[in-house]
Amino acid sequence: MQEGDFVRRIQSLGVSSDTRKILALDYGLISILISLCSVGVLIIFSATGQDSFFVKRQASFMVIGFCLMCAMAQVPPRVWERWAPVLYAIGILLLGLVLSFGVEANGAKRWLDLGFIRLQPSELMKVILPLMISSYISRSAIPPNFKTIFVSLTLILLPVFLVINQPDLGTALLISVSGLIVLFLSGIGRFYIISGLILATAAIPSFWLFVMRDYQKQRVLTMFNPEADKLGSGWNIIQSTTAIGSGGWHGKGWTHGTQSQLNFLPESHTDFIIAVLAEEFGLVGVITLLCLFLILVGRCISISMNSESMFGRLLAASIGFTVFVFVLVNLAMVSGVLPVVGAPLPFVSYGGTAIVTLFAGFGILMSISKDSEVTRRKN
Amino acid sequence: MSTYTFIDFEAIRKLFIKRILISSIITLVLATLIMARFFDLQVTRHQDFVTQSDNNRLHVRPVSPTRGLIYDKNGKLLADNRSTYNLTVVTERSKDLDKLLADLSELIHISENDVNEFKKRVDRRRPYENTTLKYDLTEQDRSILAVNSFRLPGAEVSARLTRYYPMEHMFAHALGYVGRINEEEMQVIDPLKYSGTDSIGRIGVEKQYENYLLGQVGSEHVETNARGRVMRLVSKTDPQPGQNLTLHLDSNLQKIAYDALKSYRSALVAIDINSGGILAMVSTPSYNPNAFVSGVGISHYADLVNSADRPLFNRALRGQYPPGSTIKPMLGLIALSEEIVTAEQTIDDSGYFYLDGVLRPWRDHNAKKGGHGANVNLARAIVESCDVYFYNMSTQMDIDLLASKSKLFSLGEKTNIDIPGERAGIMPDRNWKKNQLGEAWFDGDTVNASIGQGFMLATPIQLAVMTARLASNGKMISPRLLRDIDGVPTEPKNDASNILEIDTLHWDYVHQAMQDVIHSPTGTANKISRGLSYKMAGKTGTAQVVSIDADVEYDKTKINERQWDHALFIAFAPAENPQIAVALVVENGGHGSVTAAPIVRKIIDEFMGTAANESVALR
Numbered sequence: 001m002q003e004g005d006f007v008r009r010i011q012s013l014g015v016s017s018d019t020r021k022i023l024a025l026d027y028g029l030i031s032i033l034i035s036l037c038s039v040g041v042l043i044i045f046s047a048t049g050q051d052s053f054f055v056k057r058q059a060s061f062m063v064i065g066f067c068l069m070c071a072m073a074q075v076p077p078r079v080w081e082r083w084a085p086v087l088y089a090i091g092i093l094l095l096g097l098v099l100s101f102g103v104e105a106n107g108a109k110r111w112l113d114l115g116f117i118r119l120q121p122s123e124l125m126k127v128i129l130p131l132m133i134s135s136y137i138s139r140s141a142i143p144p145n146f147k148t149i150f151v152s153l154t155l156i157l158l159p160v161f162l163v164i165n166q167p168d169l170g171t172a173l174l175i176s177v178s179g180l181i182v183l184f185l186s187g188i189g190r191f192y193i194i195s196g197l198i199l200a201t202a203a204i205p206s207f208w209l210f211v212m213r214d215y216q217k218q219r220v221l222t223m224f225n226p227e228a229d230k231l232g233s234g235w236n237i238i239q240s241t242t243a244i245g246s247g248g249w250h251g252k253g254w255t256h257g258t259q260s261q262l263n264f265l266p267e268s269h270t271d272f273i274i275a276v277l278a279e280e281f282g283l284v285g286v287i288t289l290l291c292l293f294l295i296l297v298g299r300c301i302s303i304s305m306n307s308e309s310m311f312g313r314l315l316a317a318s319i320g321f322t323v324f325v326f327v328l329v330n331l332a333m334v335s336g337v338l339p340v341v342g343a344p345l346p347f348v349s350y351g352g353t354a355i356v357t358l359f360a361g362f363g364i365l366m367s368i369s370k371d372s373e374v375t376r377r378k379n
Numbered sequence: 380m381s382t383y384t385f386i387d388f389e390a391i392r393k394l395f396i397k398r399i400l401i402s403s404i405i406t407l408v409l410a411t412l413i414m415a416r417f418f419d420l421q422v423t424r425h426q427d428f429v430t431q432s433d434n435n436r437l438h439v440r441p442v443s444p445t446r447g448l449i450y451d452k453n454g455k456l457l458a459d460n461r462s463t464y465n466l467t468v469v470t471e472r473s474k475d476l477d478k479l480l481a482d483l484s485e486l487i488h489i490s491e492n493d494v495n496e497f498k499k500r501v502d503r504r505r506p507y508e509n510t511t512l513k514y515d516l517t518e519q520d521r522s523i524l525a526v527n528s529f530r531l532p533g534a535e536v537s538a539r540l541t542r543y544y545p546m547e548h549m550f551a552h553a554l555g556y557v558g559r560i561n562e563e564e565m566q567v568i569d570p571l572k573y574s575g576t577d578s579i580g581r582i583g584v585e586k587q588y589e590n591y592l593l594g595q596v597g598s599e600h601v602e603t604n605a606r607g608r609v610m611r612l613v614s615k616t617d618p619q620p621g622q623n624l625t626l627h628l629d630s631n632l633q634k635i636a637y638d639a640l641k642s643y644r645s646a647l648v649a650i651d652i653n654s655g656g657i658l659a660m661v662s663t664p665s666y667n668p669n670a671f672v673s674g675v676g677i678s679h680y681a682d683l684v685n686s687a688d689r690p691l692f693n694r695a696l697r698g699q700y701p702p703g704s705t706i707k708p709m710l711g712l713i714a715l716s717e718e719i720v721t722a723e724q725t726i727d728d729s730g731y732f733y734l735d736g737v738l739r740p741w742r743d744h745n746a747k748k749g750g751h752g753a754n755v756n757l758a759r760a761i762v763e764s765c766d767v768y769f770y771n772m773s774t775q776m777d778i779d780l781l782a783s784k785s786k787l788f789s790l791g792e793k794t795n796i797d798i799p800g801e802r803a804g805i806m807p808d809r810n811w812k813k814n815q816l817g818e819a820w821f822d823g824d825t826v827n828a829s830i831g832q833g834f835m836l837a838t839p840i841q842l843a844v845m846t847a848r849l850a851s852n853g854k855m856i857s858p859r860l861l862r863d864i865d866g867v868p869t870e871p872k873n874d875a876s877n878i879l880e881i882d883t884l885h886w887d888y889v890h891q892a893m894q895d896v897i898h899s900p901t902g903t904a905n906k907i908s909r910g911l912s913y914k915m916a917g918k919t920g921t922a923q924v925v926s927i928d929a930d931v932e933y934d935k936t937k938i939n940e941r942q943w944d945h946a947l948f949i950a951f952a953p954a955e956n957p958q959i960a961v962a963l964v965v966e967n968g969g970h971g972s973v974t975a976a977p978i979v980r981k982i983i984d985e986f987m988g989t990a991a992n993e994s995v996a997l998r
Binding site for chain 2: 142143181184185186187239241242243244245246247248249258259262263264278282283286287290294297301304305310313317321324328331332335337
């Protein structure tokens, strides 16, 4: 394995195994993450009209996130497993606080203003929930029995319910997916999966009628016919597909995308950042980025497979797949396949909470990675 | 975990691997699908989106051409363009148009009319086109807008060339003016040609030669951002400026005529006999055409329209007056050539004329009691303007013949001057009366026509053309304002052909009589001959506005000023080799010799003076 080679080479450079144990880092993972972040910085710079303000801010969050990741990697997975309920409780508390004290923007309360920083607790939940579910299931019967599944679903639905009320339907769905992936990987029975799918399908009409708000319904309808309201709800999707399509194979060149540079593209440095990449770097750029994400998922799977603990296995794989689901949802949304929901592109989109949370998640992943390596060596 | 057996652990591991595999496969399938979507957008439909993205950002904006200038024959500028500043709005740029309009009217004065006109223009404009909200901003307005421009998205102050007439009232009726394109004109014009322009020639030369003056619209491809702000110029096609026109008009003559006539209701036309060029064309009272350029105010327009003096009415082309005695030389010429009278034939004028079967006599308007006396021949009848001679002559004349010959002198026929709006006047004959009034022709009608009264009406331009044709021994002279287009002479419409074959002796006879009108002591316009350094030929005329019984003396003091007689005078000079012909009508001006003739002399003096200087300079 390449990873092992790299580690061994570092060992041969005279780094003692004790030092390596203290600096329990996964350099393969780090290089992928840094590549993704670099792409993000590059595109944010272009999308914000070559304004260094956003780049500097994003870069500082990346540094903070990176340091947090390295620090968290030093903590053994068992500790994370044990502390997961506490983190979960904090997450739920913050979501509750958002509903009562949150900062309102565009008709939704998503942020907590902590004075020096704006925190988006729903982003935190995207990582905390898989951590919590993995922690809970790994301590219960495997494969999960009815009771475990029921408790897990309750744990999933609690934050989802809170986020729906912000309202932020897109994020709520992504959070639930991040929890459900753990359940699926833990090996719940086919019966549960099938009946779950049937129930979900059956719930769609009442969901449409009772849960979804008018503007959310509008977004779904817009996806099917963006031309109906060109300058209104259809604007985003028309402009983003135009940006993507006009990029062609090789793109218009960095900082030369007319759609993004002339502000036709909305949210070009946040949710729609992939459209900027597609416009300026073409299909080649998009494929390259997608490959980076696939490698990331691959790496997560390999960490998962190598892990000796059920918690490690579940968490590593679910974080990998969760991130990829985020990527897919984002790409699908920007290219007009899914309705416009607030789904940033992991590591690339501008946004402090998201990037720090993601790095934190991968910190735990690294801790798992190193723990299993140490365990294997002891054996 | 340690409580679980080894086999359990292995089974769980297998299940887990299976789930990982399923998830991975789903992941790969979804990744492929999403890439297929991107491939579809970026490769298959690439070209469509390139077009769409270019349409997004690239806009063609018309660049207005500079309207051609208009000069007089001496190169003096009559119609200029000057910079004015207008407040324009690109509606696509303002998120909330109503709010923008409200904000703007808080800053500067914008009338309700401005807003209404603006909304009309917005409806027919093309996307991303500037639409003018307020014309001719003051300096103060401009600075207020400049300071606040950051919070007025979509509004901008744009400089634009606007028509300006430096001579103001003086040339208004000849030049006409440009005005803002209105709804009706919108239906007729080619919107592409006018895409950069919001005014169009309304009347006069400005309307007639619109196609030359307009020029060709240019275009610029600009890149705009999502808010419509222009980021850069991609390419530009320069507009072609309109062509400059030089007219036959002579500002010096025009000024003398206008200054002399501005306090009257009158019209004067002076024609260059060699070219048919209009040297002066005045209709008073006049108006300032600059008021119409960027939309005349409603109250100002109402004043102009409702004025009893009708300043907007072009009397030179549209004012129809009884020509009175001014047609006597022409009638005499026709009578000579048709052998109705001879030069030697005389009558005795008692001051009254009786027609068989008519009780009331016709009176001689131009004689004291007792008439012109014995031995009045044609020449004397012209010089002294003896009505009774012509009354007598009319009994020998067939009205249809008279009408058909008169039409050759442009009476009753449009002169086809090269500006629109001309009226044809009336040269009555049997058919005309039958068609118009449903009545048969009476001999008495011919008697009236013989002194240019009755049904007969002529415009000042017609009288000028008549005079020019008389002066040139019947050359087919057509009046024309335009001389050059961009310095290239336009084809003169004059053909040298004669309108009718008449013995030179007859021409000379009539010319001499007209000369004697001025130079003979008995001539009706003898007063203006004093100090005349050249020979002038002319004819006075007085047109009745109200008919007065033959036994009642006309007394100005007893009737309303608006019912006073019109004063007319026609003249050409120099008598032996005519160069200029002039016709003047002064409404309610009294006798032609008193009011009209001295003004005509001033014009011809100026013309002869300039001509003399020119011939000196040539030597």
